[in-house]
Amino acid sequence: MLMMKAGVLRPARLVSLRKLNLDSISNGKDGVLVVGAMTTLRELERSAAVKEGWPVITRALRTLSNVRVRNVATVGGALAHADPHMDLPPLLSALGARATIAGPQGERSAPIESLYAGYLENTLRRGELITHIEIPPLGKRRAAYLKCTTRSADDWPALGMAVVLDGGEARIWVSAATDKPTRLLAAEKILKGQITDEKALRQAGAAAAEEVHIESDLHGSADYKKQLIRVYLARAVHEARNAVH
Amino acid sequence: MKRATQSTETPQVGRSVPRLESWLKVTGRAEYVHNLRLPGMLYGKIFRSSVAHGRIKRIDVSAARALGGVHSVMTGEDVRRLVPDPYYGPAFHDQPVLALDKVRYVGEPVAVVLASDPHVAEEATHLIVAEYEALPAVYDEVAAMTSKAIVHDVLKPAGTFPDLKHFKGRTDTNVALDFHLRRGDAKKALAGAHRVFEHRFRTQQVMHTPLEPLVSVAESTETSLTLHTASQSPSFVRSEVARLLGWPENRVRVRVPYMGGGFGAKLYIKLEALVAVLSLLTRRAVKISLTMEEQFFTITKHASTFRIKSGVSADGRIVARECEVWWNGGAYADIGPRITQKSGFTAPGPYDIDNVLIDSYALYTNLPPAGALRGFGIPQLVWAYESHTDMMARALGIDPVEFRRRNLLRDGRPQATGTVMRDAAIEKVLERVAVLLDWKNPFDRGSGALRRGRGIAVGFKACVSPTTSLAAVNVNADGSCIVYCSTTDMGQGSDTAMAQIAGEVLNMAAESVTVVHSDTDVTPYDMATLGSRSLFHMGNAVKLAAEDAKKKLDQLRNELGLPADAEIPDIFKRKYGMQAGNVVGTGSYVPTYKSPDENGLTDSATPFWMVGGTGVELEVDTETGRVRITRLVNVADVGTPINPRIVETQLSGASIMQLGFTLHEKMQFDADGQLRNASLAEYKIPGLLDIPQEIVNEAVVAEQKTGPFGAKGVGETGTFSVSPAIANAIEDAVGVRLTSLPMTPEAVFMQLQESK
Amino acid sequence: MRREIRFRLNGEAVSAQVAPHETLVELLQEGFGLYGARESCGQGLCGCCTVLVDGRAVSGCLYLASLVEDSDVRTIEDGGELDAVQQAFIEASGFQCGFCTPGFVLMTRQLLDEIPDPSEDDIKHYLSGNLCRCGAYPEIIAAVKLAARKRKGV
């Protein structure tokens, strides 16, 4: 819609998915949460099931754009748009969520992270639609999502950092500073079994800043965003450790 | 809403009357030009230059013209058919209604498409093709002093201002005004000073972003033109449009309803000349509403560079100061030359300094034009001199408040121009800020990554002069009262204040007084609503008009043999035998003023001084550079507040706006002069989550003896000192000094890295 | 390519011819002379264009007019007497130029429907998508708190 307004897109036809009945949130097998792609972000935010089982999502949604946008924007749109500044892709990737995609060739399931090819580029094929996402239960895992804005507080993030801790292991995803949600494997390796170690956290931050490619933009220079990654990695791990869930 | 006429003995002045238009605003019914639709109206959409500086080789509008639904497409040459010399501007006649021969910045209006459907007009602008021969461009104000890139081939001063006359016909220069002030002998005193400090400061280009974007509508007949426009200066619009058309002023009517913010963006000519010409060319009503994005290509605030040098004696007294200021005016001078001079002469700050030298330059560059923005250049100056003051105090090992105390300009002492200070409570303001910050006592400095600091700053401003305001106050036969004035209410609450002033004189509840909105066919002349001048100038005019009406009523009572306390309706009934007739009082106010001499000196530089001080407590995250303001204290000398509540909200609102200019707002240009963030998505203004934890606003007990009921202006005061107070607090917290705005987290962090 | 849609506007059944690209703000202004929802940023950021569709606040500048078919649309012009929120905005000086005010009033009503006794943090987050260039934020926060008290009848 924003791109239509700006004249970037001038579509001849608009397809509304509103009447497809894809707007429910339900419990699937093994504690998996199944969210219809047409569920609005606001419905997701206010869902008692989400708040109970995945409070990190509820918290992240609170600072995701604003109430009016969340009232209208859908989970499918928020995932398909592939703007790296969006908050849900890194978070849902870190949580190990998957998307169910329907297309002319039938249905397939894919990890959220596999939806992204690059800046504003998704991997959906012609005629494909996201119909649902499935979010595995948090279980004993602890999760945090930190968003760093560098201009006003309501800005799009300069950095989004999602951390999910599973015992002594961390799964860490970064976005906004990178051109698509990116897993910080080198940092994860350093942190293995050491998530409470301050020195390891510093090393992991440094490794994270080196393992991703970052461009300067209006949110900040590449150097500065690397510093944010260093700092936010440790902060996000701390927050996840302290997450009450 | 029915408002009864109430006669009252209770004071109207000093009472926090809710805004008269409250009901209209909370129900969405307030009239903005935005709402206006006229029969047969065409919408204009502007095609803009894509190069920063170039000769126009060709504009091909054929495809746009051919698009179904397009009424017409106009370029500068079409304008020239109607107006042979279509250049306007308050200081220079430098700005064409639509670009002619040359374009001078990216985003300059080049052509307009007209259509009944704005979407069609918009679409057609994408079909226009323009070719330019690129010329070298200049963007930096200091570089513009010596650049080979010349923005205007020949300078054309408007003729209104004596200090611009000598610019007529000048070529090969980008200087649109050079103001020089010499008092005492600064060079000699600097040579003899105990310590000398020199610093350089920068401010960035920012935009007003009123939430109601600029909008104007014109309708015309063979011999008359009516403009409905979101303008802070209806009288100027009338005379300037009449001049362009070669018409007498009585054929041009300018109406201004409420405005959704102005902050200086809506002054002088913006869209008015364009819609006027389009309406006359098409014989249709024409409306142009800018988008938020287009506002950035219309008017902005000056970026500036300020070199400041001070000599200090062994006992910590400032004995000499040199100020060199360069103002980046963009491609058209707008009111920049006035800012250069009228604010330029306060560049040494509110300090008592015997030897002063000021050089202040207005420069043309190839950026969007800059004009007045809530402070008329003052925030740029205070930023520099109050940062400099703190840096000196620290270097000298003197407490910053104490250092200021030692040097403060006190009542009865001459300011840089030689004008003796009167009714300027600089000392009181400084002391109240210090008290509210609890400056004497130790302060929690934080720990770990979070470090805390506090800072203080005080600035002042001379109100522009000489300017004129006229008003009329009409008392109807039933005793109700109407005020006619051309002050425009853009949110500052002038309607309410004027009603209070008239009500005070006539013993009527302000709520029962009606204020007629600017309509040059109806309301008398006023210079403009700018520079915090209206409450003082128009307030005085309204007071005089109300007093005149009262006097006439008293005379009537006398003539008709009625007792002195006879009710107003009884006067008219006695005179006309029925409820008929009315009494009109008039008032006109022009303060005394004397132009500066060749040394920039005068003993009457301004009708009044405004003083604003700010204290800040903040927290710096040393790992990210993020600054969080925990407490913001704004103290001002506003004379005696007419409406204390409105005064408080003006101070608070101005300081929040200045927070944006201090911490993150910045127009970002690439190497070719293209603006990269012309939207609120990329140009971020403060939101609810950005405001300080606590804001304290206070008006010191003061009186402006020449003001209406002791009052003076306040609209800008809250902006003056915010930026330097924050820079001073950052240094207090983490020991680094920032000398450029905005102080983004990144800027703070990089400075911290450098200092390691 | 215009199409007729029917919907309820401030309680009345209405119909309109809408083009596919037309936004809800344009429809309200051009079709119904309602100017309380107004476009400013045009990007969903400022809330000047707030409209309630089926009881949910949306940005009228980004909401396609054709989507309100069969919906219940309410604007700031709905209703007669001033409600608690409007009174509170007047009493607490929650506006200056007033351009942002209808949006703040409508969003505040939504907020108080959901959270009758909001904390300062709730208020700031809920209204973070509404901008006020006049900077009336402190007074707006005070107005919301006052409105909450008024609604509870204290």
Ligand SMILES: Cc1cc2nc3c(=O)[nH]c(=O)nc-3n(C[C@H](O)[C@H](O)[C@H](O)COP(=O)(O)OP(=O)(O)OC[C@H]3O[C@@H](n4cnc5c(N)ncnc54)[C@H](O)[C@@H]3O)c2cc1C
């Ligand atoms: C002012 C503003 C601020 C914002 N700030 C943030 C922010 O801070 N963080 C953040 O994460 N987001 C932010 N957003 C984005 C917002 O949250 C939405 O995610 C975004 O608008 C897209 O959602 P939508 O449902 O409106 O998608 P649409 O605009 O309807 O669709 C977006 C794209 O996805 C495609 N699409 C939609 N649904 C599907 C589907 N089911 N299957 C396949 N393709 C589909 C569409 O064809 C289109 O190409 C902001 C938006 C605005 C307007």
Ligand code: FES
């Ligand atoms: S105009 Fe719609 S949100 Fe700003």
Ligand code: FES
């Ligand atoms: S009151 Fe002017 S924008 Fe909010």
